[in-house]
Amino acid sequence: MNEASRRFQRTAVGVEEARLRLLAHAAPVGVERVPLAAAYGRLAAERVAAADPVPHFRRSGMDGYAVRAADTAGAASESPVLLRVVGAVACGDVPETALAPGEAMRVMTGAMLPEGADAVAMLEAVAETTVRGAAHVVLRRSAAPGANVSAIGSDVEAGTTVVEPGRRLGPAEIALLATVGRTHANVYRKPRVAILATGSELLPPEAPLVPGKIRNSNVYMLAAQTIAAGAEPVPLCAAPDDMARIAAAVEEGLSSCDLTITTGGVSVGDYDVVTDLLHEWDGELLFNKVRMRPGSVTSAGARRGKLLLALSGNPGACFAGFELFARPVILALQGDPRSGPAAFEARLAEAFPKPNAYPRYVRGRWWSESGVLYAAAGGGDRSSRMLPGLGADCFVVIPPGGSGTAAGTLVTVVPLRG
Ligand SMILES: Nc1nc2c(c(=O)[nH]1)N[C@H]1C(S)=C(S)[C@@H](COP(=O)(O)OP(=O)(O)OC[C@H]3O[C@@H](n4cnc5c(N)ncnc54)[C@H](O)[C@@H]3O)O[C@H]1N2
Numbered sequence: 001m002n003e004a005s006r007r008f009q010r011t012a013v014g015v016e017e018a019r020l021r022l023l024a025h026a027a028p029v030g031v032e033r034v035p036l037a038a039a040y041g042r043l044a045a046e047r048v049a050a051a052d053p054v055p056h057f058r059r060s061g062m063d064g065y066a067v068r069a070a071d072t073a074g075a076a077s078e079s080p081v082l083l084r085v086v087g088a089v090a091c092g093d094v095p096e097t098a099l100a101p102g103e104a105m106r107v108m109t110g111a112m113l114p115e116g117a118d119a120v121a122m123l124e125a126v127a128e129t130t131v132r133g134a135a136h137v138v139l140r141r142s143a144a145p146g147a148n149v150s151a152i153g154s155d156v157e158a159g160t161t162v163v164e165p166g167r168r169l170g171p172a173e174i175a176l177l178a179t180v181g182r183t184h185a186n187v188y189r190k191p192r193v194a195i196l197a198t199g200s201e202l203l204p205p206e207a208p209l210v211p212g213k214i215r216n217s218n219v220y221m222l223a224a225q226t227i228a229a230g231a232e233p234v235p236l237c238a239a240p241d242d243m244a245r246i247a248a249a250v251e252e253g254l255s256s257c258d259l260t261i262t263t264g265g266v267s268v269g270d271y272d273v274v275t276d277l278l279h280e281w282d283g284e285l286l287f288n289k290v291r292m293r294p295g296s297v298t299s300a301g302a303r304r305g306k307l308l309l310a311l312s313g314n315p316g317a318c319f320a321g322f323e324l325f326a327r328p329v330i331l332a333l334q335g336d337p338r339s340g341p342a343a344f345e346a347r348l349a350e351a352f353p354k355p356n357a358y359p360r361y362v363r364g365r366w367w368s369e370s371g372v373l374y375a376a377a378g379g380g381d382r383s384s385r386m387l388p389g390l391g392a393d394c395f396v397v398i399p400p401g402g403s404g405t406a407a408g409t410l411v412t413v414v415p416l417r418g
């Protein structure tokens with residue numbers, strides 16, 4: 001097929017549309033049970049509710065004295081209230097007696113309150129004294145009912161959902177799972193992602209440089225991005241630009257992994273074999289061009305419930321294609337209900353002089369200054385370059401059209417994670 005016919009058959013879809021077409025084929029993978037200590041960063045595959053309220057007993061919020069609030073009514077400097085100390089409760093202990101009128105019990109933060117007590121006076125708010133050999137406390141301020149007391153269920157009511165399917169397990173979720181008595185979490189297993197670098201010019205990193213050839217960096221970049229997205233990379237041997245070799249490797253990926261990603265050979269050139277492969281694809285062709293730069297040649301197909309995502313070979317375009325398409329797919333394979341990366345608006349710190357036919361996802365940085373968000377798009381960003389990726393923490397989305405974008409323009413920023 002010649003270049004012109006390849007170009008002719010390509011119909012560009014928007015980034016959102018391309019993503020939705022992919023996500024329609026990204027059903028969650030299976031579930032596995034992992035110990036809580038290994039659950040960090042995984043996506044929950046179940047709803048977990050608290051069987052018991054938290055706390056499940058009335059608990060002191062301060063080191064001090066449990067009192068009956070009614071006893072302290074009217075306490076002031078000129079009319080102090082004297083209460084008899086009838087015992088002490090340490091954390092983990094159960095009070096031996098109930099609190100009768102006129103009594104106080106020494107309690108520490110987290111200790112169970114005795115029956116009859118409904119407030120805690122802080123140590124700093126009482127004076128300890130002895131009356132006829134018995135310990136007493138003097139209060140010069142009243143304690144309101146409920147003061148410094150954590151009521152039953154005041155943190156988590158019984159029945160509250162603490163984790164939902166698709167929720168990423170972070171420190172807060174893991175702490176709550178432990179609190180509700182779980183030792184393990186049911187999470188989606190890590191999707192396996194086959195990564196196939198294509199190109200007769202590719203050398204392994206250890207190979208000495210020879211004219212015309214370059215070292216294969218995309219496979220390592222994609223493996224790192226795959227891990228950051230919570231999946232397991234399965235790098236396949238790099239394939240030269242040969243249809244049979246690439247087709248065989250793609251088959252291997254589709255049959256053994258949940259998602260198959262190729263890089264390179266997807267443009268209109270003579271040896272762009274992935275383009276040919278998708279042209280003859282016997283599954284569903286989801287798209288073969290996206291309205292974006294870099295990576296407009298990004299293409300995708302689905303077959304028997306598996307996705308093939310064909311990313312550009314240019315490192316910058318390959319990186320962007322992964323973040324905008326592979327990452328949301330990998331998250332959806334783990335039950336994440338979100339349909340794309342988060343984004344926010346910021347002011348462009350410097351003019352971006354280059355006009356674009358499509359939105360341009362430029363690797364850049366964002367920051368906040370006096371409460372205003374700014375973003376800087378690297379002017380020297382080219383999809384063939386790798387250096388602009390160093391230190392980049394976002395894509396700055398330069399809108400299409402016009403003669404460039406002026407400094408101060410509000411632009412969309414897509415933060416990069418991991
Ligand atoms: N006539 C046209 N030529 C090109 C067009 C176009 O529209 N018309 N688009 C250009 C753009 S934009 C891009 S992006 C690239 C896309 O190229 P491919 O996806 O076909 O990728 P390759 O041709 O295989 O390689 C491109 C470039 O990237 C290097 N590469 C490839 N694989 C790796 C790897 N694993 N690690 C590091 N670098 C890699 C490769 O050597 C090439 O330099 O097409 C433009 N051309």
Ligand code: MOO
Nearest residue numbers: 294295296317383
């Ligand atoms: O799609 Mo190429 O990188 O778009 O520059």
Ligand SMILES: [Mg+2]
Nearest residue numbers: 265267269272
């Ligand atoms: Mg090419």
